[in-house]
Each structure stands twice: as structure tokens, then as C-alpha cells.
Amino acid sequence: MMHEWALAEAVIRAVEEIVREKSGRVIEVKVVLGELQQVEEDIFREAITMLSRNTILEDAKIVIDRGEARFKCRNCGFEWSFSSLKSNLGEEEAEAIHFIPEIIHVFVKCPKCGSPDYEVTSGRGVWIEYIKIEGEELD
Helix, strand or coil, X not given: CXXXXXXXXXXXXXXXXXXXXXXXXXXXXXXXXXXXXXXXXXXXXXXXXXXXXXXXXCCCEEEEEEECCEEEECCCCCEEECCCCXXXXXXXXXXXXXXXXXXXXXXXXXXXXXXXXXXXXXXXXXXXXXXXXXXXXXX
16 A cells, blocks of 8 residues: 555656646646556556645546566567566465566566566556646656
């Protein structure tokens, strides 16, 4: 739960930093939650709503989207998604990945060849996809 609040606070700070030099009201911000982070969206949404009070985001619409986690094996080239293997993870493994996504390499191997040598091609992290300010859009 604290993880989501810390992420929400970081997003607000980042938006404030990005728009610091801009004039105009922040209308909308789109935040993408990488699936590998396993962020609880409801808790994140509540946190960003509460922490936005008395900030430049207080009246802004916050759009939250999920970024699918995908992997590619460096050994055989096979590509797969996190959702296709999530049911094979135990509760402890899933929780460890939630706090330290890079640890996934300890628990997951390529489903095709069994190699532990693969890359995370998408779905890692939390990022701001865009910020809409009266009269302009920042990507």
C-alpha cells in the first residue's frame, strides 16, 4: 500500500517539475502503470487523488492505463507476456516481483527453451504518457 502512495507522490512531483515553466492550468495527465510493477490501481488512484489536493493537479483529470509486460528470450527469440505466466507464480514470488521487478529473472525462465537470459521489452515502471495543459499537450 505504501508503494502505491510513494509512486503517486513521485508522479505528482514529476508533473509539477515538467509544467513548472508553463502557464495554463493542467487539464489532464495520463499515467501508465507497467504491469510488472503490479501496482494496485485502486490504491494508486486514491493516493493520487488525495495527494493532488492543493497542487496543480487538484482539478486535473487523471487517466490511468496499464502497460503490458512483455519478454523476449535472447537464446531462442521467443516472446511472451507476464499475464501468460502470472498464474504459475506463487504468492511470495509475485510479491517479490512487485517490490523489485528485476528479480523476475530469479523466478521466470523462457517458457519455450528454459533459458534465464531474456529481456523485459515493455511493461516495466510507471511513466507519464502525456500532460494536457490549457492550449497545449506535452508528451
